[in-house]
Every structure is written in C-alpha cells, then in structure tokens.
Amino acid sequence: MPRWGMVIDLEKCTGCQACTTACQMENGRLPNENWQDVLFYNEGEFPSGKLTWLPRPCMHCENPSCMAVCPTGATYKTEDGAVLIDWDRCIGCKYCMIACPYGVRFYAEEKQKTQPDIREVFPDPDGDRVWGPPWQLPADRQNNKIGVGIQPKNVVSKCTFCYHRISQAPPGTRDLDPNDPNLRDYTPACVVTCAPTARYFGDLDDPESEVRRLIAEKRGTRLLDHLGNRPQVYYLAGEQPAIPETRSVRMRDEGEA
C-alpha cells in the first residue's frame, strides 16, 4: 500500500493558478472554493519589492488535526495516506475548519463573493446538493464516502488528492507521472496540468520514488512543521524562497490601518 504524497517545487512554480482551475473543473468547485489555492505574498518596496507565491492544496497530514477533532469520524485517513471526508457522516459542525492549520477546508453554505450566485444559476435538480453544474464529474465517479463530486448541502469539503483518480492507480505504482499515458488519468488534476512540472506525486514510503529523491536532493520542507501535523505535501524552495513564515503577513502601514 503506497502512502501518497506530493512535492511542489517552488523554483519552478510560476503562480499561474492552473492547478486551481484544473481542480475547480475536475471537482466541480464553486468560484472561490479553491481546494487548491495559490497564495500571493508581497515583501518590500519599489524598487526592491518582492512578490512570491505559494500553491496550497490540502496537506493530507500524517497526524491530521482535522481528523482528531471530528466528533463523528466523518474525516478519516485512508490506508494509502489521503485525508478524506465522508459526506454522509459529516454534521457540518465545522470544527475541522477550526482545527486545520492550513486553511484548506470549505463550507459552501456561505455568501458567494462572486455575484450573481452561480448556485442559483445551476441548481441541483434534486435539490439535495449544493449546486448542479452541467460540467460536474459523471455521476458514477461521484462518491459521498470519499468526498468526491458535488457535495450534499451543509457539509465540509476539501482536496482529496483527487482520490477518485489516485485510488484507481495500478497496484505497485511508485510515482504517478502524468507524462505516462497509462498513469495520467490516475494522477491528481493539479499535477496533470502543472505546466512547469512543479508538482510531483508518488509514494512517500518508497525510498526509490521520485518524490523521495526530490525531498532528499532539494531539501523538501513542510509547512508549519513545528505543529507536528507532518504534512504529506513537501515544498522545495530552491532559489525561490517563497515559503511564507507567516500565515497571513501582517498588514503594515499600507494605509490599511
């Protein structure tokens, strides 16, 4: 059984947000419900201001605090390392959203920032899901038990590592390489589309996997490692030191206060 993990090379990442849009399309996300987001940070001033960015999927932690706080066991960890939500067990208490240090969980029952509200334009015909866009994943691939597809109302959702794809990978797969035509459809959407190949996906327990090699050679680091959640998403900073030390850089004097 692999333990899937992702490596994101920030030296290659161009901040284009294709990962975000690919995820939105594959997983039927609402605008702003970015399971996979790209965060932008700014430091300094003209002429030496520095713009950096950080793509942020769910970290699929080894010790997921979201799972620890879930009072119903709706959030669980699979044997192959993904942290998933069983939408049929989730009671919408949102404690997991409080407990996730990385801000990767979403509750769709909020005011839509993009108006008009697209949920009203594409309502779910049965009325029991958040919305029903025509481009959603074919019905036979949607699955409440693993939190894939359009979610029922009043539950929390998050990145699944595209579990509907990775879980179909042939047994013994070491790395899910999107350039391999035989593995492409089992690779997470964000990894498939990433143009500069800043994303790698593979078995963290296999010392011979590409992800393990990259983590070793390019000094993979994890976000907020001191919290002990032990993310299964590693960042390679290289010469592009974009891992923010802060969760939301303090707004300083920019006329904001």
Added chain:
Amino acid sequence: MASSIAAVLRTGSWADPLRPYLDLDRRPDALSIALMVLGALGGAVGLAFVGYNLFVHGHAAFNTSSDMAWGAPIAFYLFFLLSSSGLSILASIDSVFGVHAFYPIAKRCVFLSMITLIAGFSILALEIGHPFRMLWALPFSLQIHSPMWWMGVFYTLDLMLLIVKFWLLHTGQWHTRLTHIVSVLSFVVCILAPGTLGLVFGMMFMRPAWYSPVMPMYFILTGFMSAMAFITFFTAFEPKATTPANVRWLHEATLPRLFFLSLLAVAGMRFGQLLTSLWTNYEGMEANWYVLRSDMLQAELLVGLVFPILLLSTNGLRRNAFVRFAAAVLAMVGIFLARLNLLIVGQIVPLFKGYWAGYVDYWPSLTEWMLVPAGFGIFCFIYGAGHWLLRLDAQPTQAR
C-alpha cells in the same frame, strides 16, 4: 389574554393529573405574564425570521464563511451553555457543599441551568449543518480524541442530571440519598462540561489566540460569573419587606458579594490573558491587537467588567436592587460580547490565505442577530412558565 388562558388552565379538568406537579391554580404574577408574552413574541419573531432565512438561503444567511467558520451563533451558544454550567454550580453550593444559605435560590438555579442549556442546544441546532444526523453520528462514533465529542457526552449527561435533580427538588426530595448522589454527579459534570468546552478551544494549537491550558478554567469561571448575572437578573427584586432576614441577606449581601468577586476574578484573568496576548510576538497573536482596537472588545471590558464592578463595589450599592439589576444586565451583555470576541480573535487572522487576505471581515448578519430574540424568547417563555407553575422559590421545609 394570558390571564384568560390561565383561567382555562385553572378550571379545566383535563389538567387534573398535572395538578400535583404544576401550580395550575395559582394566578400568574406580572413577571410571569411579561416574560411569557415577551418570550413568546421574541421567540416567534426570531425563530420565524431565522427559520425563513435558513430555509431560503441555507446557512448562507449567516455571515460566517470558510474563514470565519464559527460566528455569532456559536458565541450565543457558548453564552447559554456556560451560563448553564455556572448556574448548576451555584445550585450545588447547598446540595453538595451544604451551604444552606443558598437554599432559597437552589431550585431556581437548577431550573435556569436546565433551560439555558435547552436554549443553547436550540441555537446549536440552527447553527450546525446536520443537527439530526448529529443525534446518531455523535454517539455511535466514539471519537474519544475529539474534545467536541466529550463535550457532547458531558452536556448530554448534564442535561439528564439536571432534569432528574429538578424533578427530585420539585417533588420535595431535598435531602434523600438519591438527591445527594445526583447533586454530586451533576456538580462533577457541570465542571467537566464547560471544561471540555474550554478544551474545544484551548487545545487548538493551530489557533494561538485560543491555545491555552487555562481556557477550561476561564470557561468555568466566566460561566459562574454569567450565572451570577442570571440569578441576580431574576432575583434582584425578590427581597420584599416580608422576606425573612436570612433570605434578604442572601439576596442583598451574599449573592452580590459573590457576583462582585466573580467579576473581579474574571477581570483578573482577562487582564492576564490580554497582557500575555499583547506582549507576545507569536504569529497569529496580532489578532489581539486588532481586536483591542475594536469597539467590541472595549465594550466587553467596560460594559461587562468595569461598570458592573464599580456598581457592586460597596455594601450600600449592593443593597440597592436597581443597582444589582443594572450590574446583572451589563454583565450579561458584556459576557455575550466576550464570547463573540473570543470567537473572532481566534479566527480573524486567516490561515494561509495570502498577503492580501488581511484580517477576516466579519460582522454578524441580521439572521444571526435574530438568534438573540429567538434564543432569549425560548428561554424567557419557559422561565416565565416555570416561575408561574413550578414554585421556583421553593425551599426544604426543614433543614437536614
């Protein structure tokens, strides 16, 4: 109108089986009528408004968001639940520790504790996504590593014990062995329940503004203070010329003093907490500076602590029923704001939303505010009915 309903109740033979337990023959006093009418009105309007908006917009009717997952409804829920625990502790002073001076308010405290809990649960039901699913998913999951699961366990136990305890007191069983056991159990649970609720917040290491081992203590203490405000609110005008001296002493000296002390204790704890929060550079704690600049926090401190403390600072003031009443109202408003501030300070700094996210923009929506009349409506209506029918001022006929 209320009196004609009461008249129907008094004369109807259908109510006979209830007569041993409900004072159906009694005329409701002005307070009962006022509370029941206001409660019914507030509750009906509030619930109708909230219900309609939830039906039409779902939880998007709230201004909560993926960044501010827990908003005013949770603050309101905390307000009621922690007050409930405080009231239960207050009710245990006599039955567990044998301080008989508290007998005159014991039954009322148990009743208040019960109905604040019910009001709190009602709000929770309106707040969480799947309240009915919770009823089976929570007990069968055995998620022993989730503080929220334990909170569910303890508050359920709490409610059950309160009901039993109230039944025992209501049926006059003040000094039986069963009552004592139930009282002790209830006391233990009403410490554990708010304590666990404190852990729900205090264990969150990823939210430094909450992460604190003293959060359970803070919850228990503020719950007790809030309970003092509740009992003072409802008994400020209780002492009459005919009231026995020992009861007068309870209402005019003991309780206000205890209220005063609890306010001082909360103020001390809050001061220490604020000072620590503002001193530290720890990432995420800048939220405290942000909140410090907000009217909400200033109101919490002034209205909720400084003013009531000043009002209750001398014996003379404490003897004045209006002053006690005013202090209680102010403290209740303050503690409600404190709950809201607590929620905001832990979530105002968004987790990984980038440079431009700034602080999370949150102000409760009208639907959220309407939970106030809804919650208080339910609470007042039941209290008014209890005040009328359940002899809340009952005491043991003889001391043990």
Added chain:
Amino acid sequence: MLETDRRAFLKVGSAAGALSATGIGSAMLAGQTAGPARAAAPSPTKITKSVCHQCPARCGIDVYVTDGRVHAIYGTLDHPISNGKLCPKGHFGPYILYDPDRIKGPLRRTNPDKGRDVDPGFVPISWDEALDLVAARLNALRARGEAHRFALLAGRGWGVSDDGLRDTFGKLFGTPNATLGHSSMCSDGSKKAKQALDGNYAYNAYDYRNTNYILNFGAAFLEAYRPFNYNMQTWGYIRTKAPKTRVTVVDIRVTTTGAAADHLLLVKPGTDGALALAIAHVLLTEGLWDRRFVGDFMDGRNRFVAGETVEPALFIERWTKDLVAWWNAELKDRTPEWAAEVTTVPAHRIVATAREFGTTRPAMAIFERGPTTHTNGVYNGMAIHALNALVGAMYAKGGLLNQMSVPYGKLPWNADEYMDDAAKAAAERKMPRIDRAKTAAWPMVSNMVQEIATNHLAGEPYKLDTMMFYLSNPMFSAPDCTTWERALKDVFVIETSPFPSETSRFADLILPDNTYLERWQDTPTYPFQGWPMAGIRSPAVPPLYDCKTFGDTLIEIGKRIDGPMGAYYRQVDSVENVLRHLAKGFEQNPGDNGVDGFESWVEKGVWYRKPYLYRQVDGDFYEWDGVDYRRLMSEEDVKAKLLKTESGRFELRSSYLEHYADYIEEKLGVPADRVGFPQWVPPAYHGDGDLFLVTPKTPIHGEGRTANLPHALSLYQPVAGGRNDTFLEIHPATARARGIRNNDPVRIISPLGSITTRARLYPAARPDVVVLPYGLGHWAHGRWAVSSKTGNSSEIIPNVSDPISGLTANYSVLVRVERA
C-alpha cells in the same frame, strides 16, 4: 472523433457505453441548467482532440465527454505545445460551453434606435431568413457599385477555415474591407521592428530550451506571452537545468515573470529602448559582441570608446550592416549614465545587466507589447532586437528563428475564375480600406482598426453600410472605445459572437458562432519553434444551440451572392470541406505523429513536422540535410530564406525605414538621414495627468472570452489580491499624497473621461505608474461580466498610435487618480 475507454474500471459498462457514445444531442435534451442524472451504471468517456481557444497559442486539448457532457479538458499529451499541460485558462472550456448567457440562435433587431441603454428588441429568426437578409443587403450594395461599404473585422483569427476565408470573400465581393484585422491593437510594433532590421514582418519563434540567458523587455512570459502554456513548461525546464538559464526582466510593473526572474528592472514607461541602447553601448565598449556573427575590427583592437566616433573602414562586418555607422550616429553617446537618467534604472545595474547578457551564451533579447505600445514603439523594439544581432542569437541554437508555414493542400477552386465584372471593376478601382491602412495616412501599417470608427464618422474615405464582426469587440477594447458607439449607430451591424457583447447591443443581426468545443476549424501555429504545425478543432459535442460556425456562416452568405461568387461558395460548401482539402497536403508531408490526411489529423488533433530547417553556427548558416545542419547556405540563400532585408543582412541602418524617411521625419521628428538606425526617440506621452496607466492582461484573461466566467473572475488579479474584481495597483506614497487608502474607491481621469475602481496600495509598484488589469467593466455582456465594479480602461485611453507600426500607444497615457 476518437473514442477511448479511459479507465479500466469503466470497461464494465460497455453495453451502456455503446449506447450513450452515440447519444448525439443528449446534452441538448437534458437542459442547460441541470446536472447529469445520477445514474448508477458507469458511462464511457469519449475524448475528442481539439485546440484551446482562450488565447492564440493553439494548445492541443483532450476534451472529456461523458453522457454527452463536457466535464473536463486537459492538455493533449502528444501535442508539441501543450505536452499534456494547460494554463489556467485552458480549464475554462466547459464553463464557456455551458455559459448560461449564450446567444442561442440568430436574432434580428427590431428597435432601429441604438445606444448603450437602448433595448435592441431582438427577435429570434431562422438561419435561412437571417442569411437571406444579409445576402439581400449585400447584393443590393454590390448592384449599386458600393461593395466597398461592406466591412468584415476579425479579432483572433485561427486559420484558413475562418480568417483565411475573408481574403477571397473580399476579392469576389469587391470590397477591400473584408480583411480588416485587430493587429494594430495587438502587437504589430514588434513585427515592424523585426521587419526593419531582419526583413521578416513576423513574430519570432524561439529556441528557449537551449538558451542560457533571456533578457526580457515587457513580454509577460509567465502571464500572457504566447504560447503561455509552453513558456511555463520551458520555465520549469530552463530554471532547473544545468546551467540554469538566467533571466532579467525589464518591465514597468511587478509581474510574476519579473518576480520569478533573477532580476527585475522597473523602467519608466516607454524607455525600454534607451535601456537596450545602453546595453548595446556596453556590449561594444567592453568588446562583448559576437564577433563571428557581427564581425570585428581588422586588427582585433576594440575602438568603441564612449563618445568617440570610429572609422567605418576599420571594421569588417559579417552578417550585420552599418554597425559602425550606428555607433557613430547613435550608440557612442548612449552611455549607461545617460540611460539611467532616461529610464530611472541606476547605471551600475545597466552595466551589470549588459555584462551578464554579453558574457552568457546562448543569449536572447525578447520583447513584445510592453516596449512597443508607445509612439516610439518601433524604435524601442529595434533597439532591443539589435541586441540579438550583437550576441549572435539570430537563427542560432538557443536563439531566434522564424516560423515555417504549413504545407496545406491547395483548395481546388481558383477564385479568380469566379470574379464577375463587379469584382474585377472593384479590383481595378483599388478603393482605400476604411481604416486607411497602406494609404498616405498610414503608409507602413497592416491594420488600423482603431481608426475605423473615426473614419466612418468623418466619412473619410467613405461611410460604411454594413459591418460584420468576428471575435472582435472594439466598442469595448479599442482605445477611446466610446467613439464606436457613435459610429455604429448608422451602420448595419452583424455580430457573430456566441455571447452578448457591446457590439451585439448595437447589432442589427446576430449570427451566433459555435463555441470552440462545437466547431470545425484549422489552427496553424503562431510562431513557436520554427518547424510547421497545424491543429484542428472538431466538435467534441454537437452544437448545443441553433448556432453556426463563423466560417460556415461566411460560406453560406457567399452562396447567396448573385453571380459566380455564389457558384464559388457552393463549391466550397462548408468549413469541413475546406479542411478536407487542406489535409490533402499532409499526404505528401506526413507529420511526425503519423498524420497523413483528414481522418488522422482529426484523430491526433495536430499535424507537425520537425525539424526547423536552418541554423546559424558561429557565423555560418546551415540548412538541414536530413540528418543535421550541414548544408552551408550561400548569402543569397540566407537573404531569400532568413535575413530578408534588401542587403540580406541584419541591417542596423534599416533600408526599409529609409524608404519612408520623409514620413517618419514628419511624424516623429527624426531627421530623414537618421531614420534607419535603432535609436532613442522620446515617447510622446499623452493625457494631462501625472501617473502612467498600465492595463495589462492577467493569466486568467482569455481575450474577451472569459469575461463572463465567475470562476475566472474569482481568480482575476491574484498578485494584488484582486479576486472577483480588479484593483488599481498604486504605490502607498502616491496614494497617500492623494488621500487614498487601501480599498478606497478611486477615479481614474484622462481627457476622455473617467472610470472608477478600488485602490490597492502596492508597495512594490513604481510610484509613477498605476496598474489596472484589462478586461473588466463590460456594460453589455453576460450577467457576471456586467457585475464588475471596475470601469473599462479603454474608455479613457486616447486613440494615439505609433505612426510606423500603427500599434496603439496604450501605455503612454498619463492619468490623474483621485479618491472617488
């Protein structure tokens, strides 16, 4: 259409699969606002190879269709541009297809009144009625001898089967206005700069993967520069290869490209040329030029000393021409210190950049719209492009190439045989185009779209009668765009966009196109890596609505024109028929992926044939001999195939420009005897303000085709936090001086008027530049597009152009900004 069972686990339901794979039209029947029925039985997924439509790059895409619905689009793995990848816009396809605001069939206007707030009173009309209506109008025009008063303006053209149909249509119909294009609002400046120096009026192809240094002037390599997707693939490679390709970006604002690069030099707008000249100056004074391509002093001693002239006879030039004359006339005084004054970039950084660029090989200097969308745009571009000669990048490995054309099959119908007397008379008459391109007014340009509205209003050279629009909406996008609202009032407007637009609000007839996922179309590549390539779009799903592909609409109109023209188009028949004839060319030239005809072209989605045939190695040009670059090219060969100037060399004194010396002197004040040199010409800033307004394209902006996508809007301007709307990026000090705080509403004012938006205090911005991403502020469009609180920058950008290229000088505008 290629049908593949993508997943092992889906093979179970093969019976059900066969059924729904043929379920043509099921998407139509199921209704547009409802999701798929949640069936238990697995459905097979059909993948159609097509070509993305959200930018000109022509990425091959796999369109995933299940149960008749498009639910995913990924890059095609065996496509040379996309290589299985996509940019953020590529995934928007399903939203575009299922846009709830699409126009669902032909519409006819009933209200003769036209205006922004006037309801056109559209009524549905059948295609036959609509086409007959157009034909009647056009036949009448022709009968009156006024065929020239019919104009057809295209924006993003794709290939022979849409854009390419227009030339013949104009010829047979008898109008010079069938081929009006948008390129003068796009990037004609860079093409013109290259034409001036190397003789190719074309964008370059680039060998990025083999270069070790990119000096990038204002090309948003990681945001908008085509092919964006491939650029990013390249980036991932060149930035982690050994040695790492170093990148310096010269721009006027903080871009992700600049932020990801090694160095970002923020210059004053319009002064890129000065920086490039100073870099050239340092390359020469420090002896860093490529001697094998450029040549050297006879004795090898470098005589380029700042301020001193050089005797031309001492320098033996190889493939450049007039280097010394250029030095003497211009470069000798273009010191870094001088450039520092002009550009505001410190001299030591200019020197450092020049040394890095001059000592790293292969190196290339690239540029696009940024430096050229100024009145001095071509001269800026020439100064930059000259650097490519100095470092020997032309046609070198890791350098610049030119794009080869696709060996399409010839269409079997000779249009000349179908010209009737009217068409021949029109050809004789040589009426000027409505945009006055290639007339005395704009002698050097290829298009002048931004002049059409003014020319029509003035009746100069004449008034239009009927104007048809294809993928172009100048009423929103042209500078001073409100002029179009006056101009189109008395023109019969035919709009073909499948989406509502400003133009459609003024349209008399809407003949809606199919979206790219529903249509046939060929897409020969934009300049990419030199070797030829052509993609093809085939319908992934049958058309959802009663719409017609633009090419077919044009052919259908042609069929209805009286005389031989109608006969011609009955031969042509349809876009699909055209494509089948084009594909015949592949029979003799099978692609590297085995494509040798129409069916295989559709199956693979692309034809391509490597390698590029030419390479310059150490100052010698070689042609591919089937194995390697070994066939030495003669000077005549080089002139005919590569350096197409009059001299057959890279002309540092442009003979092309010298042909227009008087015109250039008149328009730009450059003395006639100097016009040929790449040189510093100060840009003419226009507007009465004190802040430069820059209106860039963000990576999410899909050329007007993503304006109504809430998903796109939600991600629009991430750099400055512009989500769901856009902000005006402004330096905090600049803002403070105007009493503007973060998030405040602000008004941007030019002599043309004002627009409002909100301010974003951005400390990394140049204090004299404000940035407002382009693309929002529609007043007529789909429901999301019109909900933006940001105004349309085109309304306040004056219509000023570079007289040489005709490119709009959009980034020369000075505005005022105040709190709204």
